[in-house]
Amino acid sequence: MATKEFKLPDVGEGVAEGELVNWLVAPGDTVSEDQPVAEVETDKALVEVPSPYDGTVKELLAEEGEMVPVGNVIITFTVGGDAEADEPSSESGADAEPDAPTEPDASAEPGASAEPEAPGAEADAVEATEGRVFAPPSARRLARELGVNVAAVNGSGPGGRVTDADVRNHAESGGTGETGGEAKASKGPKQVDMSSGKSAVSRREDADGEPAGAGTGGASASAAPSTVERAGRERTLAAPATRRVADEEGVDLNDVPTDETRDGEAFVTAEQVRSYAADVAAAEEAEAAGAGGPSATAGAGNGAAAGASTATGGEETVPYRGVRRTIGNQMAESKYTAPHVSHHDTVVIDDLVEAREELKEHAAERDVKLTYLPFVMKALVAGLKEFPVLNSELREDEEEIVLKKEYNVGIAVATDAGLMVPVVKDVDQKSLLQLAEEVNDLASRARERKLSREEMQGGTFTITNFGAVGGEYATPIINYPETAILGLGAIDERPVAEDGEVRAAHTLPLSLSIDHRVIDGAEAGRFTNHVMEYLENPQLLLLE
Structure with a gap:
């Protein structure tokens, strides 16, 4: 081992x-x-x-x-x-620690280690020795969101651990945590005592399923489950990672119940800290929702979860992490590093609309959905070849501007998780149908979070289509370290003045943002005019 x-x-x-x-x-x-x-x-x-x-x-x-x-x-x-x-305590696997003692804890309840290979005995031993539900923080959060009392959920994981799937199955079967005493009469729901001034966390039960100390009060497990006091130790051993978790959760390690010891001292694991913090949070939610008495925790599932946002005056907090934090860091780096200037223009695309309508049916015969984006990408590459400084990167340390000879265009895609930018490689070497097929595939997989890291690297220029949600103009932020980004507004019929007359024409608003350290405004304007020429006369794309 x-x-x-x-x-x-x-x-x-x-x-x-x-x-x-x-x-x-x-x-x-x-x-x-x-x-x-x-x-x-x-x-x-x-x-x-x-x-x-x-x-x-x-x-x-x-x-x-x-x-x-x-x-x-x-x-x-x-x-x-x-x-x-x-693992002598593997039946309560949530408390396993790399250097855990090899001898069973003498303070454990009788029968806690008996026949760990028997699943039934193992689950019973968990309840007898720990008296709390073993569930990771994600399962506990899900239980609160679904209004489920985690104590009433039958765990299918090792040692009776409650998984996310267990919580969902319990919720779908109609369980809400209110009937926890019926579903698990031998265990009983956890009770929160908000008036005792002690930690509102249920921790220990005896081997019969009654809460520790219930005998002194003459109450049964189902009638009056106990609350357990803070451990109140003067000294506790814990790994550095566990202490970090305790700091993040705002938990005093000396308050966390544990049966584990190291060198005669109480030893607390990170999982114990998380479970303790989750129970305290549930208790606080129950108190904020006005819950109390024997079913305080059970009621918190419906009341506290729904009322959590109103308990602080109607505010709701959303974690700033994952894709959202990555986007924020990238946007901040770009905006505070590259001085942005935006150039706006509008192009009449009646001929492009007509050409796309004619080609759309041919594309459909090949199972390809043809949008306007492939046309824009081809026109864009024509402009980048004519004005290579827009297909560049500024390397400040080397004090040089790198003009890229590859044309890899990033396509900003809005997903439920945030903005993602898959990259279409070698745009100059692909046909309209090839581009259409690749864009559709990348966008679809971006929304499903199935893109590889490599598929979002290597871009030299980015397109963002805010017109998909009805906008006309914007000031897009450059996908740093690129030096330019082109924003597309909504294609629509707008009034256009030609030869002294006003007519309705299909137009496409363009918003080009540039890094002004590298690109001059005049060059940005000439680049945009070149792209517009190809969009106004789509037959020119045949030359590319």
Whole structure:
């Protein structure tokens, strides 16, 4: 038996860190080599990180939403032989720790380690020794969102662990947490005591399922589940990663209940801290919603989850992370690095509308949807060849402007997760139908979060189509370190004055933003005029 550490690998060329968006496993889970264990967000790409071992997850050393430097240990595994047999407390896998003691804890309830290989006994042992629900933070958050009392959910994971799927199944079957006493009479819902001045966290039950200390009050588990006091220790041992989690959660390690010891001192794991913090948060939500009494936590599922946004005056908070934070960092770097100037113009495209209508049917016969974008891309490349400074990059350290000889056009795509920019490579070497087919494929996979990192790299110029939502003009931000970006407004009939008369014509508004350190305004105007010439006379595209 051995404990193996797994460091965050370089999930993309030159990436120094990544955001751990979601854990796909929990402590105690059995994993196989190459099985995804986490999702990591880097530079707008969501990447699954696979396990390098066959074994059992021992501890998760990073929090969801945390930025982790490449090379930092994020997870440990128990590998070799029977992983569960090596863990005396593996039946409560949420508390596994890399250097956990090899002897059973003397303070554990009777029968806690008996026959761990029996699934039924294992689940009973979990409840007897810990008296709390084992569920990762994601499952607890989901339970609160769905109005489910996590204590009433039957866990299907190792040691009775509650998974996200368990919570969803419970919600779909009509369970709300209100009937937790009926669904699990031997366990009973957790109760929050907001008036005691003590930690509102249910922690321990005896082997019969009654809350610890219930005998002194003469109450049954289903009638009056107890609340457990803060541990109130003067000293607690914990790994640095666990202490970091405690700081982030605002938890005092000395308050977190634990049965584990190291060198005679209480030892707390990161999972225990997260569970404790989640229970305290649920208690606070219940109090804010006006819940109380034996069903306070059960009611919090419906009341607190719905009222969480009104408890602070109607505000709602949304995590600033993942793709949204990546976009924010990229936009800030671009805006504060490159002095932006925007050039606006409008092109009459009656002939282009007519040409596209004629070609659309031929494209459909080849199962290709032909939009205006491929025409714009071809016209754009014609302009970049004539004015190469717009297809460039400023390398400040080397004090040089690099004029790119490749024409790789990024296409900004709005997705539910935020803006993504897949890149169409070698636009100058592809036909309209090839471009149409590739753009449709990339846009579709961008919305499904199925793009690879490589498909969003190597761009030399970017197009953004804000006209898709009805806009005309904008001041798009450059996709740094590129030096220009072209925004497309909505194609519509607008009044156009020609030869002293006004007529309705199909027009396309254009918004070009440039890095004024590299590109002069006059050159931006001439470039735009060149692109407009090709859009006004689409037959010129046959020459490209």
